[in-house]
Amino acid sequence: MKHDVIVIGGSFAGMAAALQLLRARRPVLIVDAGERRNRFASHSHGFLGQDGIDPAVIWARAREQLLIYPALNWIDGKAISAGGQKDSFHVALEDGSRSEGRRLLFATGLRDILPEIPGLAERWGRAVFHCPYCHGYELNRGRVGVLATGSMALHQAQFLPEWGETTLFTNCAVQPDAAVRADLAARGVSIEDIPVVTLEGEADVRLADGRLLSFTGLFTTSRAVPASPIPEMLGCALEENPLGQQIRTDDSKETTVPGVFACGDVARVPHSVSLAVGDGAWAGAQVHRSLVF
Missing domain, CATH: 3.50.50.60 (FAD/NAD(P)-binding domain)
Structure with a gap:
């Protein structure tokens, strides 16, 4: 036929x-x-x-x-x-x-194609997301992390305070200049330049200096x-x-x-x-x- x-x-x-x-x-x-x-x-x-x-x-x-x-x-x-x-x-x-x-x-x-961060793939769609309109409301204004993969992370970090207290992990993928850092600070966004080593727990971020930071949800750009x-x-x-x-x-x-x-x-x-x-x-x-x- x-x-x-x-x-x-x-x-x-x-x-x-x-x-x-x-x-x-x-x-x-x-x-x-x-x-x-x-x-x-x-x-x-x-x-x-x-x-x-x-x-x-x-x-x-x-x-x-x-x-x-x-x-x-x-x-x-x-x-x-x-x-x-x-x-x-x-x-x-x-x-x-x-x-x-x-x-x-x-x-x-x-x-x-997901960032090569250990633990991320297993949490994709469950604790790591790409769209705040799709998943942001359910985070109930909890702590939100942005895992940078490129320049889009800066836009995400500017935008996500609408859904919760936001931290940008530059993770050697972006280098915000002074103007961008000032803009993010004005929006209440924290910046972590220490590289991310792995994701643990529900939405916890382990940094290269050993710190473990907990979040309600994480966002990244595939x-x-x-x-x-x-x-x-x-x-x-x-x-x-x-x-x-x-x-x-x-x-x-x-x-x-x-x-x-x-x-x-x-x-x-x-x-x-x-x-x-x-x-x-x-x-x-x-x-x-x-x-x-």
């Missing part, structure tokens, strides 16, 4: 895009590897109507609703390559099968890159953003390859479930328009 659209990535953006297409009665295939970016978090916040719900539950409900539409075909599997051209694309899956479609939509999400190499293999241009890399798209969410679209975290900044859903809905409508006109 040749689908009108193959959506690679069945998380929030991909499903939101598919919903628009299914409601236009277009045959859609979703290929999902089951690797949601927020799978490490137990609660999702800031998404209207779903605040505080386990993101796995939100995902499962959405999938259940999509499967009601008879034009949907869903494959739990991993896409490994894609090729072809507008109106005649093909996607190869890890199990050896192959699917064909007139349009491709990448909603693969991102892979977070380098976020496309989770799948397929868009780049297909010829889609990538571009740098303040948080890493994304697929370049135009206002209609079409990539630099005609007939190939991208949406969600992999094609925009900043990142959140709400923004991914909105971006996916827009992308789905634009893909449908490309099939009509």
Whole structure:
């Protein structure tokens, strides 16, 4: 069967895009590897109507609703390559099968390259976060630490006093000048220049001088890159953003390859479930328009 659209990535953006297409009665295939970016978090916040719900539950409900539409075909599997051209694309899956479609939509999400601080990966999404709007409220204005990985840490340190007493760990990644230090001091931000050795306990920071500082939560900036190499293999241009890399798209969410679209975290900044859903809905409508006109 040749689908009108193959959506690679069945998380929030991909499903939101598919919903628009299914409601236009277009045959859609979703290929999902089951690797949601927020799978490490137990609660999702800031998404209207779903605040505080386990993101796995939100995902499962959405999938259940999509499967009601008879034009949907869903494959739990991993896409490994894609090729072809507008109106005649093909996607190869890890199990050896192959699917064909007139349009491709990448909603693969991102892979977070985390700072190489011992103990951080185990606490990612639980005590170490990237978005204060997603996780800051639940810290109840407790002590907040910022683990610097680059210049974005300075922006985080300026911003996070909205959510609690803030300490910036420069960790040999940034060197704030006198003006920046004065600005942070005016905001009540403490600065620790001693390197971080490891994370312990719930959200405790061990420094190279032996001190152990306790926090309610920690924030850092990962380098976020496309989770799948397929868009780049297909010829889609990538571009740098303040948080890493994304697929370049135009206002209609079409990539630099005609007939190939991208949406969600992999094609925009900043990142959140709400923004991914909105971006996916827009992308789905634009893909449908490309099939009509």
